Amino acid sequence: MKAKTIGIALIAIGIIMMVYTGFNYITTEKVVDIGKLKIDKEKNHFVQWSPIIGVVLLIGGIVVIVSDKKIRI
Numbered sequence: 001m002k003a004k005t006i007g008i009a010l011i012a013i014g015i016i017m018m019v020y021t022g023f024n025y026i027t028t029e030k031v032v033d034i035g036k037l038k039i040d041k042e043k044n045h046f047v048q049w050s051p052i053i054g055v056v057l058l059i060g061g062i063v064v065i066v067s068d069k070k071i072r073i
Contacts, residue, residue: 003068010061017054022047 024046032039 003064007061007065007068010057010064014054014056014058014061017049017057018051021051022049
C-alpha cells in the first residue's frame with residue numbers, strides 16, 4: 001500500500017473516532033428455560049474510547065502523508 005493511502009485512512013479513522021466516542025451492542029442471555037417457559041435478558045455492552053485516540057490517529061495520518069512527500073522530492 002502507498003503511504004498516502006495509509007495516511008488518508010488514518011485521518012478518516014481519526015475523524016470518525018473523534019466524532020463517535022463509542023458504541024454499544026446488545027446480547028441476549030437465557031435466564032429461565034423450563035419447557036415452554038423461556039425468559040431472556042437483554043444486556044447492553046458499551047465500548048468507549050477517548051477522543052484523544054482520534055486526535056493521535058489524525059496527527060499520525062498527517063505525518064505519514066507529509067513524510068511521504070518529503071521522501072519523493
